[in-house]
Amino acid sequence: MGSLLAERDMLWDAFTTTLTLAAISGLIALVVGTIVAGMRVSPYVPLRTLATVYTEFLRNTPLTIVFFFYVFVTPSMGFTFDYKVAAIIALSCYTSAFVAEAVRSGINSVSLGQAEAARSLGMSFFQNLTIVVLPQAFRTAIPPLINVFIALVKNTSVAGAFSVFELFAMSRRMTNVYSGDVLGILAGVALCYLIVCIPLGQVAGHLERKVAFAR
Amino acid sequence: MSTSRRLFLTGTAGAAATLALAACGGGDSEEPEVAEVDASEFPEGSTMAALAEAGSITIGTKFDQPLFGQAGPDGDPAGFDVEIGKIIAGALGIAADDIEWVETVSANREPFIENGNVDIVVATYTINDERKEVVDFAGPYYVAGQALMVAADNEDITGEDSLDGKTVASVEGSTPAQYMLDNHPEAELQTFDTYSNCVTALTNGQVDAVTTDNVILAGFVAADEENLKLVNDGETFTEEPYGIGLALGDDEFRTFINDTLQAAYDDGTWAAAWEETAGVVLPTPEPPEIDRY
DSSP, X not given: OHHHHHTHHHHHHHHHHHHHHHHHHHHHHHHHHHHHHHHHTSSOHHHHHHHHHHHHHHHTSXXXXXXXXXXXXXXXXXXXXXXXXXXHHHHXXXXXXXXXXXXXXXXXXXXHHHXXXXXXXXXXHHHIIIIIIHHHXXXXXXXXXXXXXXXXXXXXXXXXXXXXXXXXXXXHHHHHHTGGGHHHHHHHHHHHHHHHHHHHHHHHHHHHHHTOOOO | OHHHHHHHHHHHHHHHHHHHHHHHTTGGGSOOOOOOOOGGGSOTTOHHHHXXXXXXEEEEEOSEETTTEEEOTTSOEESHHHHHHHHHHHHTTOOGGGEEEEEOOGGGHHHHHXXXXXXXXXXXXXXXXXXXXXXXEEEEEEEEOEEEEEETTOOSOOSGGGOTTOEEEEETTOHHHHHHHHHOTTSEEEXXXXXXXXXXXXHTTSSSEEEEEHHHHHHHHHHOXXXXXXXXXXXXXXXXXXXXXXXXXXHHHHHHHHHHHHHHHHTSHHXXXXXXXXXXXXXXXXXXXXXXX
């Protein structure tokens, strides 16, 4: 691991890139995923179909292929993104499908009476969803959501294969230069992922306790 | 429904057969000679004795390197590295069928040798001092060199000194990529996980050039001569001696492999192996001098 310390500027650079990818994609995925989940329970069939197709298509496609699409296919159609932007788009799309399913499972856990009561008060579908159902849905969705975000942090390593210099790409560069310290370098990189993911789990535990409610 | 399914199946079987035949075109038709070897000929307790006794050897090679080690649809790799592996196995009395091929990528070659997952590694493996601290090298059996590949209509790039402000793609964690970082910081390096992705970026126009060893680039040019070309006919600007990796400190085995290579140079087996594989695209070089350090 000594070689990682010797190259700590590079390590820091790669670490922040991983963090940035995960944070921005996570935020976008949360917003998009929630909207898709909302569409999936909406009373309008076209919206429901669209959301189902989106979710099933993205969560059943290997992430590398999603990356390949945004890095190589869209440029050949005339839309070229910076590699980092392409990585964020790919990660957001892919993760949003999983977020949507986690949120949907939360929505399904809210008892039907809640939505019926809201409707009888004259609330629209949108009000019903945002004011009554979703706040309760998120409480149960927190553990699966954190799972999704932890997976996202690790999935950022795929970006290393597409010209984004993050932790995994750095480990490949380093193992070439310091081939005598491969184990040390990989252990160091694994530690960096732990540093991000373990606190995420802690936050989940904290949030769960904070929003716990009696049923 | 059943008719169309049957047609589909016939079609696939036909295609598979064609591919299999194509894969056989190279080395499989003419295996290198297998020596009649008795394990007791080797010094007792040596690696050679153990391998000859077992009658099998595990060799690590690349599975994605055209001309050197590329796995066919049947999963068995073919190429110059594979032929070298067969020559060494043959000297131990091991037939080509008894070789177990294991895919080694750049990052796992040292750990695979250190942990004994493989007996030797023949995988476009550049000999350098850093690596010599953890593994030993027999050979070199070929000296490659870094070259540049550009789009067929590119006239701007004429050599490594014309890369200012150009984007150059290579594989992350490879020696050529590191050479670009160290010697050409004025060129923008973009790294991918595989050479085929680098080539996609080049044919898409997202990068100006792809750089790595000449032999690897030659494989891509051979596959797509309409769109790709080597700068200055594959002029090289580094020396990458390819060696055979083995466990550190096994000097007996290293000497044995070196002797086997020397014999293959002298009797023309080496040149024949080259002509059957990489020689399809590249001229046959003089065998390099073996470094018995």
